[in-house]
Amino acid sequence: MKHNIVYIISLIIPGSGHLLLKQWKIGVTGVMILLAEILTIIKFIVPTLQLAAFKQNDGRLTIGAEPFIHDSFIILIGAVLGVVLLALFIIIHLVYAINAQRIANEIALYGSITTRWNNISGEVIPNLIITPKFLLIFGFILLPAVVSIIVAFTNYRTPILPPAFLIEWRGFENFAKLATDPRMSALFYETLSWTVVWTFSSSLLVISLGILLAVMVNNKYIKGKQLFRTIFILPWAVPAFLTILIFQYFFSRLGAMNSIIIPWLTGQPYSLDNTIPFLINPELAKITIILIQGWLGFPYIFILVTGILQTIPSNLYEASSIDGGNAFSNFFHITLPLILISASPVFITQVAFNFNNVVIIYLLSGAVVTPVGSMYSPLETIPSLGFRLMLDSRFNEAAVFSLIVTSVVGIAIVFSWIKSGAFKNEEVM
Amino acid sequence: MKKISKFQVIKFLGISFNYFILIFMSIIILFPLFITLMSAFNQKNSLFSITLIPEKISLTQNFIHLSTRTSYWHWYLNTFTISIASTLGALMIIIISGFIYSRYRFKARKPALITLLVVQIIPPSSTLIALYAIANSLGIYQSAYSVPLTYLFMIFVYITTGSTINTIIMKSYFDSVPRDLDESAKIDGASHFQIFKDILLPLVTPMIVVLGVFTFLIPIGDVIMPRFLLASLHSKDTTLALGLNTLISDFKNSNPNIFAAGAILAAVPPVVIFFIFQKYIVSGLTAGGVKG
Numbered sequence: 001m002k003h004n005i006v007y008i009i010s011l012i013i014p015g016s017g018h019l020l021l022k023q024w025k026i027g028v029t030g031v032m033i034l035l036a037e038i039l040t041i042i043k044f045i046v047p048t049l050q051l052a053a054f055k056q057n058d059g060r061l062t063i064g065a066e067p068f069i070h071d072s073f074i075i076l077i078g079a080v081l082g083v084v085l086l087a088l089f090i091i092i093h094l095v096y097a098i099n100a101q102r103i104a105n106e107i108a109l110y111g112s113i114t115t116r117w118n119n120i121s122g123e124v125i126p127n128l129i130i131t132p133k134f135l136l137i138f139g140f141i142l143l144p145a146v147v148s149i150i151v152a153f154t155n156y157r158t159p160i161l162p163p164a165f166l167i168e169w170r171g172f173e174n175f176a177k178l179a180t181d182p183r184m185s186a187l188f189y190e191t192l193s194w195t196v197v198w199t200f201s202s203s204l205l206v207i208s209l210g211i212l213l214a215v216m217v218n219n220k221y222i223k224g225k226q227l228f229r230t231i232f233i234l235p236w237a238v239p240a241f242l243t244i245l246i247f248q249y250f251f252s253r254l255g256a257m258n259s260i261i262i263p264w265l266t267g268q269p270y271s272l273d274n275t276i277p278f279l280i281n282p283e284l285a286k287i288t289i290i291l292i293q294g295w296l297g298f299p300y301i302f303i304l305v306t307g308i309l310q311t312i313p314s315n316l317y318e319a320s321s322i323d324g325g326n327a328f329s330n331f332f333h334i335t336l337p338l339i340l341i342s343a344s345p346v347f348i349t350q351v352a353f354n355f356n357n358v359v360i361i362y363l364l365s366g367a368v369v370t371p372v373g374s375m376y377s378p379l380e381t382i383p384s385l386g387f388r389l390m391l392d393s394r395f396n397e398a399a400v401f402s403l404i405v406t407s408v409v410g411i412a413i414v415f416s417w418i419k420s421g422a423f424k425n426e427e428v429m
Numbered sequence: 430m431k432k433i434s435k436f437q438v439i440k441f442l443g444i445s446f447n448y449f450i451l452i453f454m455s456i457i458i459l460f461p462l463f464i465t466l467m468s469a470f471n472q473k474n475s476l477f478s479i480t481l482i483p484e485k486i487s488l489t490q491n492f493i494h495l496s497t498r499t500s501y502w503h504w505y506l507n508t509f510t511i512s513i514a515s516t517l518g519a520l521m522i523i524i525i526s527g528f529i530y531s532r533y534r535f536k537a538r539k540p541a542l543i544t545l546l547v548v549q550i551i552p553p554s555s556t557l558i559a560l561y562a563i564a565n566s567l568g569i570y571q572s573a574y575s576v577p578l579t580y581l582f583m584i585f586v587y588i589t590t591g592s593t594i595n596t597i598i599m600k601s602y603f604d605s606v607p608r609d610l611d612e613s614a615k616i617d618g619a620s621h622f623q624i625f626k627d628i629l630l631p632l633v634t635p636m637i638v639v640l641g642v643f644t645f646l647i648p649i650g651d652v653i654m655p656r657f658l659l660a661s662l663h664s665k666d667t668t669l670a671l672g673l674n675t676l677i678s679d680f681k682n683s684n685p686n687i688f689a690a691g692a693i694l695a696a697v698p699p700v701v702i703f704f705i706f707q708k709y710i711v712s713g714l715t716a717g718g719v720k721g
Contacts, residue, residue: 073562126533130526130541133592140589141548144556144563151558216451221444231455234462237703238696239650241670245677246465246692249685254477256464263479270479295458303711327443356552359652366678383554390657395558402555410550417546 003104010097017100021107030096037089045082052079053169062166063154072156072167080146084138145406152399158392174400184397187376187385195381198290199355205294206354207347210301215335218309229306236299244363247292251278252367279367282378289364289379293354301343301350308342309335345420352412356405358384382408468689477685491690500665501691504672508649509698511580511668515587516645522592523640524633527599528625532611542600548593553586557657560586564658576666579658586654591644602636603629638709646699669695 006017015030052075054065063079064070152175155168178188217228235243249255258275268274278288316334317325325333340347358381365379376388386401464481471483472490495501530538560582564570569578606629614624652670659667664675673695676688703710 071566074566077563077566123535126529126535127537129529130537133522133526133596134541134544136522136585136589137544137548137593140560140586141551141553141556141593144559145551147559147562148556151562156562213451213454216447219444219447221440222447222451228451228455231458233703233707234458237700238462239646239699241650241652242673242692242696243461245673245688246461249677249688250461250464254685256461256478259477259479260464260481270477307711356554358554359650362652362656363674383552387554387557387653387657390558390561395562399558402558406551406555409552413550 002108003101006104007097007101010100011093014093014096017097018103021100021103023103026099033092037092040085044078045085048075048078048082051075061169063169064162064166067166068163070163070166072162072165074162076150076167077143077147080143080150148399148402149406150399151395152403154396156395156399157397158394161393170396174396177397178400187374190378191376191380191382191385194286194378195355195383198286198381199351202290202293202297202354202357203347203351205290206297207301207350209294209298211305211336211339213298214302214305214309215331218306232302233299235296236303240296241359241363243296244292244360247295248279248364248367251288251292253277253280279364280369282368282371285364285368285379289360292364293357293360296360297350297354301346304343304346305339308339311342312338345416348412348416348419352409352416355381355412356383356409358387362387465689465692468686469693471686471689491686492694494687495690495694498687499676499691500667500672501694503665504667504669505695507580507667508669508695511584511587512645512648514584515591515648516641518584518588519591519595519644520637520641522588523595523599524630524637526592526596527603527633528629530596530600531603532608542597545593545597553590554653557654560654561658570660576659576661576663579660583648583654583658587644587648587651591647595640595644599633599636599640602633606632635709635712638706642702642706642710645702649695649699 006020009020010017010030013031014034015027015032017027018024018030019027021027051064051070054062056062056065063072064075153169153171155170155173159165160167177184179185213232216222217225217232222228251257253272253275257278259270262268262276263270277284279285312335317330320330320334361379361381361384365377365384368377368379370377376385380388382401383405386398386405389395389398389401467481467483468478469491470486470488471478472485472487473483530542564579564582567582569575569582572578610628610632611624614628619627649669651668652674655668655671659671661667664672667675669691673688673691676691677685
């Protein structure tokens with residue numbers, strides 16, 4: 001069986017199979033690629049990987065051998081690149097082998113080759129055009145994501161910054177700290193419980209407010225639909241960071257909530273001494289921040305649900321009214337199930353978005369009273385605490401948090417894909 | 430006199446209740462924005478205001494203070510430069526590769542599309558640590574032009590993150606244009622480039638607008654990346670989001686009226702763009718199910 005032989009020898013030496021089949025051009029290119037591969041492995045990949053885990057005399061496992069001569073971080077990136085290149089080499093070998101096998105098959109069947117390897121307009125041009133984008137995706141998303149995960153297994157943090165220091169491998173030490181280190185674990189569990197409360201209550205508020213208002217505006221007896229819709233889209237049109245900053249002042253001791261609304265409601269004149277510390281008292285701040293997120297987030301759901309409501313056929317409601325259905329039973333038995341069916345993937349990503357919403361926490365947690373002995377505000381969630389740790393240059397601990405965040409967001413997004421059937425949908429692909 | 434049935438009473442109460450809730454929510458939405466607008470024109474230099482409409486109104490005073498006492502226009506320029514550059518870059522990639530995925534059948538097509546989809550799993554904030562370290566290793570922070578280079582670096586990140594899922598959305602929109610159009614143009618002797626430029630591009634303009642607005646708004650609203658990556662201590666090197674934050678959280682140096690003036694000016698371009706293209710955005714949103 002000739003095609004099996006060319007497959008196996010092409011896996012080892014790309015191009016050899018083609019040479020055997022008298023495909024000279026491709027064969028020679030393949031052998032040249034192999035030479036280039038060997039050169040890269042000897043000159044770049046092996047030395048970099050050796051440096052990436054260098055055993056010092058005192059037993060520490062460091063990235064790079066000597067400070068100032070080796071920049072640990074560049075070596076780390078080099079090592080990741082090296083591994084990626086190795087994977088790329090394997091893919092090249094596979095492509096060569098599969099192609100050689102196909103050519104051998106065709107020669108056996110027809111006596112000559114029917115398909116061309118170099119189909120210029122069909123293969124090369126599209127690949128050439130999309131390659132720069134994938135280089136960008138590799139350089140600015142995939143590589144940083146992988147390196148950020150790797151940092152979680154090192155001691156890369158504030159005093160140990162390359163090139164003056166070498167980064168050390170620490171295994172699972174940073175993860176274990178979440179359980180063993182008393183301060184770190186206390187911080188982690190407190191943050192975790194608030195993160196869960198924050199994620200679910202803000203998502204619930206955003207989603208229910210969005211659905212409720214959309215259904216109410218859509219009621220056929222309501223006049224001025226366009227006006228209400230324009231008003232309800234406003235929080236989405238104004239950039240979120242601006243409204244968050246506006247609310248930061250609005251709920252402060254000097255802001256309009258304390259100086260205008262509360263006096264108007266209670267009849268007491270405004271004085272600085274009896275203001276309500278909306279964003280200062282931790283418990284009150286937690287409620288305030290959830291309400292603010294409700295204000296900021298519902299328009300998106302509102303627009304989405306308004307769109308879905310237009311697609312619900314009115315004869316469903318007519319049928320229901322014959323059966324004696326009223327507004328409430330219509331809502332719970334027709335409108336809500338239909339909304340949930342079409343919008344549930346978006347609701348899941350909404351939960352992931354609220355979980356990972358660092359901006360609102362970062363901007364609003366500044367004034368909150370921090371308990372004695374704690375370094376971080378009680379309003380921090382897991383993602384925002386990760387961000388704080390980054391700002392404090394505690395990169396290794398921050399990387400652990402990033403990894404948790406990526407896992408949670410990733411699971412939520414995959415779940416929403418399954419719900420919406422993104423992979424099955426031929427439209428998407 | 431017409432007899433009022435029980436059903437009509439319930440209906441009337443229900444509708445009144447509806448109106449009550451809708452008007453109440455409208456007030457909740459408009460009030461903070463209204464207060465900010467009033468504060469921007471408040472001439473009195475006190476820290477707080479206890480009336481809805483300021484006693485002394487000046488149309489220009491706070492805006493003049495904004496220009497003279499802060500580096501506001503530097504922030505403005507920085508932010509919108511990043512935004513416009515990222516939008517142009519991302520749109521170029523989105524349009525061209527959307528066209529390629531829609532009209533060409535090549536071996537890497539499906540793996541490429543799946544990669545674009547799967548990359549969504551990685552939240553941009555999770556790559557920050559490495560992005561900072563990479564920028565550092567590239568020597569950006571040691572260079573004489575550290576601030577412009579940091580901005581350039583950020584623009585590349587925005588272009589990349591803005592052209593993953595958006596490419597798939599663009600590709601689906603190209604798919605909705607019938608291929609018969611291309612075929613008939615090809616028979617008339619049009620080249621691939623002519624088909625793309627003269628036939629397809631005008632037809633997909635609505636989606637280009639939607640994706641353009643989305644990619645334009647992301648850098649304006651981003652607080653996280655500039656806060657972490659920008660190393661400069663000079664106030665004029667920062668972005669709108671960070672600069673306005675210093676105005677509101679640092680009461681010693683500023684007052685809320687100046688902040689309000691800055692916030693209003695910053696809100697104008699996004700809000701105007703949003704309402705001009707509102708119809709496109711809403712239809713694009715419901716069609717694509719994109720995250721806002």
